[in-house]
Structures are given as C-alpha cells and as structure tokens.
Amino acid sequence: MSLIGRAPIHPVLFVIAKVALVPPHVLLAWAALYASQGSLAFPRLAPVALVAVVVGLAVAFAAIRHLGESVRVGLPDEPTEFREAGLYRVSRNPIYAGLFLSMIGSCALVPWWGNIASTLVAMALHHRIVLAEERFLDERFGAAWRSYRARVRRYV
Numbered sequence: 001m002s003l004i005g006r007a008p009i010h011p012v013l014f015v016i017a018k019v020a021l022v023p024p025h026v027l028l029a030w031a032a033l034y035a036s037q038g039s040l041a042f043p044r045l046a047p048v049a050l051v052a053v054v055v056g057l058a059v060a061f062a063a064i065r066h067l068g069e070s071v072r073v074g075l076p077d078e079p080t081e082f083r084e085a086g087l088y089r090v091s092r093n094p095i096y097a098g099l100f101l102s103m104i105g106s107c108a109l110v111p112w113w114g115n116i117a118s119t120l121v122a123m124a125l126h127h128r129i130v131l132a133e134e135r136f137l138d139e140r141f142g143a144a145w146r147s148y149r150a151r152v153r154r155y156v
Helices: 011-020 022-036 046-070 094-109 113-151
Strands: none
Touching: 011 022, 011 113, 022 094, 022 113, 046 094, 094 113
C-alpha cells in the first residue's frame, strides 16, 4: 500500500493545497505562547476557537483512522474499500471538514493576514480536490457512490 496517490488536480496546485495546511496548525503553538502571556487579539473568542481547533483535529484524525488501509494523499491506483460508516455517515469528507474547522479556529486565535490567507488558499484548493475525488468515486464505485452521495452531505 502506498500512502501517496495520484494528484486529483494539477500537481502544483495539489502541493500548494497540502503546504497551505501547515501554517494555520503551526501557528497554534504561537497562539499558545500568546495566550500564556495574556495577549491574544480576541481573548473572549479564545475558548470557542480552541474548541474548534480541538474538535476539528479530533474529527480529522478519527476519520483518517477509520479509513485504515484505504487512506491516501491523492487518488489510489490500487483497489480500495468504499467506506460509509462512522463519521462518514454524517459527512462525505470528515477529514477536510475537521481540518477546515481547525484552521478557522486557528484564524480566530491568530488573526494574522498570513494565517487567514493560508487558510483561504487551503480551503479553496481542497474544495477543488474534493470535487475531483467525487468524480473519481463516481467512476470507481458507481451506483453505491451515487446512493451514498444522495444521503450524506459533502461536508456537514
């Protein structure tokens, strides 16, 4: 099993999307430092933002764990199983939904233009990735995918 698959969108955009996930999550350490000094930009928003970060990351990691051997960064060439249990009963893309929630929480904790820009780029490009992955799933799993798609929302 290879963890790396084919890029579902232009390879350069795919790499940019993955790299753009990093700053919002790295800046959480910076937010923790500022919180310990009592100098967050919006201290009253911090508890809500922190909950968004924790819940978002928990959802993303739980969804990755549920995929098990089927998890890939990109599209798989080898056969994989169609998963629709667990968090996938609520969201067709719980990994992305969780990451998006954690990045929004990061922006609330660290409202710096670079963090916000990175979050917007990551979310926009990952939405394009989701659309391409959905076309792939339609081709690979056909009627089972279409039935699932009709029952379960894309993100939440």
